[in-house]
Amino acid sequence: MAVTLKVLTLNSWALPLVYPFGSKHRKLRIEAIADALLHEDYDLVSLQEIWREEDYEYIRRVVLETLPYSFYFYSVVNIWYSFYSGYIGSGVCVFSKYKIVDTLMHPYSLNGYGHHIHHGDWFGGKVVGMAKLLHEDLKINFFATHIHAEYNRANDVYLPHRIVQAYELSQLVKNLSSGADMSIVVGDLNLESQDLGYNLIVSNGRLKDAYCERKDTHCLNDSTQDGCTCEVPTNCFTVLAGESKVVQTGKRIDYILYNHRRSIDLTVERCFTTLSKIPQHPTINYSDHEGLCAIFKLCKNTDGENFVSTGHASSTDTVFPEAIKVIDEGIRKNRSDRNFFMAALICLVVLYVSTTKADGDFDRVLFQVIFAVGRLMLSILIGFCFWHGRVVLSMERKAFLAAKGGMKLLCDSEKSA
Structure with missing residues (x-):
């Protein structure tokens, strides 16, 4: 039926x-x-x-x-x-x-x-x-x-x-x-x-x-x-x-x-x-x-x-190699991004530490408020650079490697079949 x-x-x-x-x-x-x-x-x-x-x-x-x-x-x-x-x-x-x-x-x-x-x-x-x-x-x-x-x-x-x-x-x-x-x-x-x-x-x-x-x-x-x-x-x-x-x-x-x-x-x-x-x-x-x-x-x-x-x-004989090239490019960009965010993190931490005792140099309340807000923004940026640079990008790299490894395994299996 x-x-x-x-x-x-x-x-x-x-x-x-x-x-x-x-x-x-x-x-x-x-x-x-x-x-x-x-x-x-x-x-x-x-x-x-x-x-x-x-x-x-x-x-x-x-x-x-x-x-x-x-x-x-x-x-x-x-x-x-x-x-x-x-x-x-x-x-x-x-x-x-x-x-x-x-x-x-x-x-x-x-x-x-x-x-x-x-x-x-x-x-x-x-x-x-x-x-x-x-x-x-x-x-x-x-x-x-x-x-x-x-x-x-x-x-x-x-x-x-x-x-x-x-x-x-x-x-x-x-x-x-x-x-x-x-x-x-x-x-x-x-x-x-x-x-x-x-x-x-x-x-x-x-x-x-x-x-x-x-x-x-x-x-x-x-x-x-x-x-x-x-x-x-x-x-x-x-x-x-x-x-x-x-x-x-x-x-x-x-x-x-x-x-x-x-x-x-x-x-x-x-x-x-x-x-x-x-x-x-x-x-x-x-x-x-x-x-x-x-x-x-x-x-x-x-x-x-x-x-x-x-x-x-x-055929996957041609598709997988092309896909692996794209993922390799993603891995290269991931490495570059991790280096950038780690460098930014170091610079921001140095800047934050250098301003630790600087707030006493400002007498006016307005300047103190602006300075405090600036340090708060630095803290947020430090947290973001650490989280994204060390955690997110590390997990992205592992996901790339997992997909690439799976594709290579399938390619090898098809060649040996």
């Missing part, structure tokens, strides 16, 4: 702050998203950037009749990891028509830097969340994630972190897929299809891209061209800052990836972008991203082998 699965992923852009620090029309858009999930016949849904628990609870209550099972992946705070990223949560949640029997969450070991306040990824701890589902006699692993943003393609200072996240995601999917009939990976990967990180996820995770595998390549439901989901010119939240930054159709960075046992006959009937303009508010989009929907048709066969099928992207 054939089973149809309708899967949706959407980066909801729901920062709970006043615009321009937060998301524009957040409340209106959350209500519209909930209404769309209620009336569309989705089987599995993942939303990203649902930062407020109240927003998640609101959506959960609204869609309870059609998507009765749901789970929110909280980002766990670990005080030993640099006041651990994830202060405001992961923002990732899933909704399902079918029973969720188990869950797993893996916080990425690297996720940007806390002092890069202008880039908020560190504060929203990126995770891989997995919901294990049972539908009739099918076991489905539903992975949802959100990878660190790129920000500057020409000078991507976060690229080593993003490659480590891509590697950890692919390893989780590969090692957990053997117990499932089908694994589905969805979310905002912040990677384009020609990027190293995308090829690492697809090749090492043994995944296929639903948009590339779709039968209906001329879907009339597409809200954008070429599956683009971000920086779409027709999206009211897209800011085209300068002619050089204009993208004709946008970027394809939100994905629905999958693999399955060979004993499963599977086709991607359709895969298309959706949830563009809100019908009741035609000048406002559901989000700054478009949604992506895939419709799968699958059934068990009795003749197939009981192994997970493999993707057909770039």
Whole structure:
């Protein structure tokens, strides 16, 4: 008996702050998203950037009749990891028509830097969340994630972190897929299809891209061209800052990836972008991203082998060496940063000690207050340089080495196979 699965992923852009620090029309858009999930016949849904628990609870209550099972992946705070990223949560949640029997969450070991306040990824701890589902006699692993943003393609200072996240995601999917009939990976990967990180996820995770595998390549439901989901010119939240930054159709960075046992006959009937303009508010989009929907048709066969099928992207023979080069560059930058922060720490300590008895030289209260504030700022900087230079960067180095070691081991294993 054939089973149809309708899967949706959407980066909801729901920062709970006043615009321009937060998301524009957040409340209106959350209500519209909930209404769309209620009336569309989705089987599995993942939303990203649902930062407020109240927003998640609101959506959960609204869609309870059609998507009765749901789970929110909280980002766990670990005080030993640099006041651990994830202060405001992961923002990732899933909704399902079918029973969720188990869950797993893996916080990425690297996720940007806390002092890069202008880039908020560190504060929203990126995770891989997995919901294990049972539908009739099918076991489905539903992975949802959100990878660190790129920000500057020409000078991507976060690229080593993003490659480590891509590697950890692919390893989780590969090692957990053997117990499932089908694994589905969805979310905002912040990677384009020609990027190293995308090829690492697809090749090492043994995944296929639903948009590339779709039968209906001329879907009339597409809200954008070429599956683009971000920086779409027709999206009211897209800011085209300068002619050089204009993208004709946008970027394809939100994905629905999958693999399955060979004993499963599977086709991607359709895969298309959706949830563009809100019908009741035609000048406002559901989000700054478009949604992506895939419709799968699958059934068990009795003749197939009981192994997970493999993707057909770039071979890991070429992907891993390239990824290791990126991580090596991250290790070199890490060494340079540690030297800089240790030198800054020594200079600040010397300056602080040299001012220990200087406060007695000031008679006026105003000067004494300014001097005290200055020494307080020095103390804060000393603490930050020690914590970041000795603790955070040491942990970053170990995470780089762990990922590099794992990749080298896999390379050696493939060569000897």
